Every structure is written in structure tokens, then in C-alpha cells.
Amino acid sequence: MHYLEGILEGNITVLSKAITLLESTKIENNKLAEEIIELCLPFSGNSLRIGVTGVPGVGKSTFIESFGSYLIKEHDKKIAVLAIDPSSQKSGGSILGDKTRMNKLSVDDKAFIRPSPSSGALGGVAKATRETIILCEAAGFDIILIETVGVGQSETDVNSMVDFFLLLMLAGAGDELQGIKRGIMEMADVLIINKADSEDATKVKLAKQNYKNALHLFPPNSNGWIPKVESCSALNDIGIQKVWNIVSKHYELTISNGSFQKNRKDQARFWLNETISDAVKTMFYQNEKIITLLPKIEADVINGKISPFKAANLLLEEFKK
Amino acid sequence: MHYLEGILEGNITVLSKAITLLESTKIENNKLAEEIIELCLPFSGNSLRIGVTGVPGVGKSTFIESFGSYLIKEHDKKIAVLAIDPSSQKSGGSILGDKTRMNKLSVDDKAFIRPSPSSGALGGVAKATRETIILCEAAGFDIILIETVGVGQSETDVNSMVDFFLLLMLAGAGDELQGIKRGIMEMADVLIINKADSEDATKVKLAKQNYKNALHLFPPNSNGWIPKVESCSALNDIGIQKVWNIVSKHYELTISNGSFQKNRKDQARFWLNETISDAVKTMFYQNEKIITLLPKIEADVINGKISPFKAANLLLEEFKK
Numbered sequence: 055m056h057y058l059e060g061i062l063e064g065n066i067t068v069l070s071k072a073i074t075l076l077e078s079t080k081i082e083n084n085k086l087a088e089e090i091i092e093l094c095l096p097f098s099g100n101s102l103r104i105g106v107t108g109v110p111g112v113g114k115s116t117f118i119e120s121f122g123s124y125l126i127k128e129h130d131k132k133i134a135v136l137a138i139d140p141s142s143q144k145s146g147g148s149i150l151g152d153k154t155r156m157n158k159l160s161v162d163d164k165a166f167i168r169p170s171p172s173s174g175a176l177g178g179v180a181k182a183t184r185e186t187i188i189l190c191e192a193a194g195f196d197i198i199l200i201e202t203v204g205v206g207q208s209e210t211d212v213n214s215m216v217d218f219f220l221l222l223m224l225a226g227a228g229d230e231l232q233g234i235k236r237g238i239m240e241m242a243d244v245l246i247i248n249k250a251d252s253e254d255a256t257k258v259k260l261a262k263q264n265y266k267n268a269l270h271l272f273p274p275n276s277n278g279w280i281p282k283v284e285s286c287s288a289l290n291d292i293g294i295q296k297v298w299n300i301v302s303k304h305y306e307l308t309i310s311n312g313s314f315q316k317n318r319k320d321q322a323r324f325w326l327n328e329t330i331s332d333a334v335k336t337m338f339y340q341n342e343k344i345i346t347l348l349p350k351i352e353a354d355v356i357n358g359k360i361s362p363f364k365a366a367n368l369l370l371e372e373f374k375k
Numbered sequence: 376m377h378y379l380e381g382i383l384e385g386n387i388t389v390l391s392k393a394i395t396l397l398e399s400t401k402i403e404n405n406k407l408a409e410e411i412i413e414l415c416l417p418f419s420g421n422s423l424r425i426g427v428t429g430v431p432g433v434g435k436s437t438f439i440e441s442f443g444s445y446l447i448k449e450h451d452k453k454i455a456v457l458a459i460d461p462s463s464q465k466s467g468g469s470i471l472g473d474k475t476r477m478n479k480l481s482v483d484d485k486a487f488i489r490p491s492p493s494s495g496a497l498g499g500v501a502k503a504t505r506e507t508i509i510l511c512e513a514a515g516f517d518i519i520l521i522e523t524v525g526v527g528q529s530e531t532d533v534n535s536m537v538d539f540f541l542l543l544m545l546a547g548a549g550d551e552l553q554g555i556k557r558g559i560m561e562m563a564d565v566l567i568i569n570k571a572d573s574e575d576a577t578k579v580k581l582a583k584q585n586y587k588n589a590l591h592l593f594p595p596n597s598n599g600w601i602p603k604v605e606s607c608s609a610l611n612d613i614g615i616q617k618v619w620n621i622v623s624k625h626y627e628l629t630i631s632n633g634s635f636q637k638n639r640k641d642q643a644r645f646w647l648n649e650t651i652s653d654a655v656k657t658m659f660y661q662n663e664k665i666i667t668l669l670p671k672i673e674a675d676v677i678n679g680k681i682s683p684f685k686a687a688n689l690l691l692e693e694f695k696k
Binding site: 092096181185264272338355364370 | 412416505509560561651677
């Protein structure tokens with residue numbers, strides 16, 4: 055099959071075409087994409103998958119540009135950059151603008167930058183991204199960087215498909231987490247204060263200490279990793295090596311204690327269950343009788359006229375008929 | 376109907392019998408319970424529902440004893456104490472031991488203490504607890520305290536059925552949150568350091584400051600409430616009034632800005648969706664074809680032989696047949 059051959063050769067044009075197929079809203083394209091993905095599956099799994107998140111303005115593109123270029127130059131890695139932005143429109147993706155800002159990476163033939171799939175993709179953005187990871191790995195990319203905007207549901211999705219989760223922050227005045235969704239900080243394996251050179255050193259030091267104290271209050275990760283706090287200036291390529299050292303240490307620890315492999319297996323099980331769960335719920339809510347009955351019953355529940363459990367039972371009985 | 380009349384009169388014996396019916400594993404008992412609940416529904420909703428959590432040893436029973444007695448004595452409230460412990464066995468509940476430790480409350484006719492429902496209850500412990508709340512409110516209880524052990528999934532359930540979430544802590548040595556599940560601290564409306572009199576004042580002050588700093592790093596609640604940190608000694612009834620003042624302020628704020636009512640409606644919608652979601656998933660996983668096929672396919676997914684999405688599709692096609 056020419057798609058498989060092209061991808062295994064690392065042909066970017068073929069890889070891009072295959073990704074376009076899996077992002078397509080057309081069922082026949084999806085069927086072909088599914089075939090390609092299953093063929094690529096035995097050649098996948100060998101990359102390090104890193105989630106990168108942070109609010110707009112924190113410098114995610116600049117960080118990825120600097121970090122990716124460092125890994126290509128110093129460690130001879132091949133880098134794929136994907137993005138998840140559930141709000142992105144059909145005609146383009148959030149990273150499209152970023153791509154032009156990633157001057158070095160976008161022209162480097164060891165880097166592959168792919169905008170966020172359209173939110174219209176069958177099965178959703180998370181599914182498309184997870185499948186894209188498989189294709190990129192089969193194409194020989196060593197590091198997959200998955201970018202999210204840090205304000206929505208998508209971080210939970212990303213956390214369920216990466217080996218390492220990196221949170222970019224700024225040294226602010228106490229309310230540093232403003233805008234970051236509750237719970238995201240708890241997912242972070244490392245918290246990086248970016249733009250550290252544009253703030254005075256005392257402020258950065260204080261922010262680092264504050265974050266360390268806060269992370270210290272969280273219970274330990276089950277994999278034995280203690281989340282780290284570091285600072286860098288991506289714009290001036292300062293501190294990037296320290297970030298990579300942290301990622302490498304996390305990799306060594308989790309490989310040696312088996313939690314890396316366990317996490318990957320848990321993630322596969324998670325996506326199986328998620329997909330099933332989404333599909334059966336869709337089956338229910340798209341049932342014609344349910345569509346007719348739901349608005350009135352939901353209103354009754356909200357107004358306390360019927361208990362949620364009784365209401366659910368009524369709907370379920372109709373569905374089973 | 377004599378159940379409804381008894382409950383509305385505040386008859387504890389009838390209330391207890393009705394709760395036993397809804398906790399039953401027998402379908403006919405559940406049908407009767409459902410009828411009682413729907414009749415009680417118009418008389419429910421007027422209590423303040425407070426979640427109380429913390430690791431074993433933090434003094435939850437002592438706190439509830441002190442807090443409940445204070446509310447009865449100083450504010451003429453009627454108090455119901457419920458417990459959620461998913462690990463509790465059929466023959467009894469976790470609070471059963473606690474009940475004997477709540478010496479004052481257990482003999483006070485303005486208090487009602489109910490152990491955790493058995494994990495065998497149809498629909499699960501969370502459903503049983505939420506229905507018990509309705510019955511207790513119809514019986515005229517003003518404050519419902521719902522206790523959890525602070526180490527499992529149950530806190531998320533409780534958070535979805537209470538108006539206020541109270542987290543009990545100890546002043547420890549830096550790793551205060553040891554044992555508390557990730558994410559629970561983010562739910563807390565107030566964090567109370569208990570046993571404050573058995574530690575030296577400096578240590579308590581330091582712990583309070585540490586928690587304040589940590590909470591400060593979280594983004595604000597959408598209802599405008601800023602989580603508080605306080606200390607008390609439940610054993611010696613010290614600081615209990617301060618806790619009540621915080622609860623009252625939270626109540627005033629959320630009532631005045633409408634988030635109290637909005638939260639209740641969101642919770643009703645949440646339980647409707649949760650019940651439907653659980654039921655349709657159960658329908659899928661209890662399907663005979665799925666039971667036969669799942670183990671092999673799940674193993675293939677975990678070992679990377681098939682993608683989770685393809686596997687889910689295979690199973691769903693079988694289910695639809």
C-alpha cells in the first residue's frame with residue numbers, strides 16, 4: 055500500500071495526506087484512514103509524547119520553536135508538532151498562525167508542524183490527534199509535541215495521550231494561575247516559568263518558590279515522579295537544556311519503574327472505554343423518542359418536579375422499547 | 376400515604392424505614408421508595424447541604440459532633456448526618472462506629488445519624504445518598520452533613536450534591552495533603568485545620584499560611600467565593616462558631632448572586648446525565664456478545680495490536696446487530 059510505504063519512508067507529503075484523510079468529515083476517507091492507521095500501528099509507539107500547555111501569551115510557539123530546534127541540533131531528534139484547539143474553525147487551525155511564527159522549525163526537514171484538526175472531524179479532535187500520533191511515529195518522529203491552549207477540556211484529553219505534561223507559566227503577581235483551568239496544575243510534570251529574562255530575577259525566584267510550595271502540597275504521583283519547577287527564556291534560548299534534562303530524568307524514572315509502559319496501556323484502555331462511552335451515549339441522545347421527550351423532562355428535573363433518577367428511568371424505558 | 380405523612384411529621388422511625396427501602400437491593404422495595412421520593416420532592420430543597428471530608432484520623436466524627444451540637448444549641452437547627460463510604464460492607468456502615476462516638480448527637484432528638492448505605496444498593500451509594508437527602512429535607516432537617524473518607528472517588532459525587540464543601544486537615548510537616556486524593560483541595564470552600572490545640576500555635580499559623588498560599592494559586596471559583604482557611608479544636612468546641620460564620624457568608628454570597636440556585640440546577644442536570652450515562656454503558660457491557668468479545672479485544676488494544684478506536688467500532692457494530 056503506497057500510503058504505508060510513503061509514511062515508513064518518512065515522506066512528509068504522504069504523511070500529510072494520510073492525516074488529512076483521518077481528519078476528513080467523509081466516511082469513505084475515514085475508512086481508508088482507519089486502514090492506514092492499523093497498518094502503521096506495529097511501527098508506532100517509539101516516540102516520546104510531550105504535552106505543552108499554557109494560556110495565550112505565555113509563549114508556547116516560541117518555546118516549541120526553541121525546544122524543538124535544540125532537540126534537532128543537539129540530540130539529532132525528529133520533531134512533530136501537533137495542536138489541539140477545540141475552538142479552531144474548519145478552515146484552518148490555531149497553529150496556522152503559529153507555524154509562520156516558528157521560523158526555524160517550519161523550514162527544518164527534521165520537523166513536521168501540523169495545525170489543529172477541524173472540530174468537524176468525525177470522532178472529534180482528540181481521536182484525530184491520537185491517530186495522528188500513530189502516523190507520525192510510523193514516519194519516524196522521535197518527539198511529538200502536542201500543544202493546547204490551557205483553558206479548556208482539551209488538557210484532560212492531552213494528558214490521556216502523552217508521556218509527559220509541561221505547563222508554561224509567567225512570573226506574575228500572586229495570581230499567576232489566572233486563566234488556567236482548575237486541575238491543570240495537578241497534571242503538570244514540570245512547570246516552566248517562561249520569559250524569565252524579561253522579569254527581574256527576584257520576581258522569578260519568588261514565583262518559582264511559590265509554585266514549588268504549592269506543588270509540594272499536592273500528593274505525590276503514583277509513578278514516583280515529583281513535579282519540578284524551572285524557568286527559561288525561550289526567545290533567547292536560555293534554560294532549554296535544563297528543561298530537556300528534566301524530561302529525560304522523568305523518562306528514565308518511569309521506564310525503570312515500569313510506569314511509562316503502564317501509563318501507555320492505561321491510556322489505550324482509557325480511549326477504548328471513552329470511545330465506547332461516547333458512542334453509546336450518542337446512540338441514546340440521537341434516538342428520536344429521546345429527542346422528543348428530553349427537553350420537557352430535563353426542565354422538570356431542573357425545576358424539582360421530578361427526581362433526576364426517576365426522570366432517567368422514564369427516558370431509559372422509552373429508549374429500550 | 377402513611378410514609379409521606381410520617382416523614383412530613385418528622386417521624387424518625389418512618390424516615391428510617393423509607394431510607395431502608397431505597398437502600399434495598401430488592402426491586403419491589405425500590406419501586407415503593409421511588410414513589411415515596413417523588414411524593415417528598417415538593418417538600419425538599421430547603422436545607423443547607425454540607426460535605427465534610429478528610430483522611431481517617433483527622434477527627435471528622437468529633438468535628439460533626441461539635442459542629443452539629445453547636446447548630447442545634449445556638450441556632451435551633453435540625454441536623455441530619457449521612458455518610459458515603461463506598462468500601463462499607465453490606466452489614467453495617469462506616470459511620471456505625473462513629474455513631475457511638477457521637478455521644479451528644481446520637482441521643483439528641485434534633486439530630487438524625489444514618490450510616491453509609493451498603494455498596495450493594497441498586498443504583499449505587501451516591502444515588503441512595505442523594506435520595507436520602509430529599510427524604511431528610513421533607514422530614515424538616517435544616518442542615519444535612521454528608522461525610523466522606525477523603526481518599527476516593529466519592530468526593531466528586533459528594534461535591535455534586537452539596538452546597539458547601541468542607542475539608543478537614545491537620546497541621547503537619549509540609550506534606551499535609553498526604554493521603555488526600557488529587558483534586559479534592561480544589562473542591563474545598565473552606566479548609567479547616569482540626570486539633571489546633573494539640574499543636575503549638577506557630578505550627579498551626581504556618582500551616583494556615585501555607586494552605587492560604589496554595590489556595591491563592593488556584594483560579595477563582597466561578598461563583599465568586601474565595602476559599603477560606605481556618606483552624607479549630609472540635610474536641611474542645613473551640614473555633615466552631617468561626618466555621619459556621621464562614622458557611623453562612625458563603626450561603627449569603629451564593630444566594631445573593633444566584634449561584635446557589637444555579638448550582639442546585641446544575642447538580643440536578645448532572646445526576647440526570649450521569650444516571651443515563653451509567654445505564655446505557657451498563658446496557659452495553661452487559662450485552663452477551665460484548666461480554667464474550669471484550670476480553671480478547673481489550674488485550675489486543677493494550678498490546679498495541681489494534682487501535683482503541685478501531686476496537687471500539689468493532690464492538691459497537693456487534694452491539695448494534
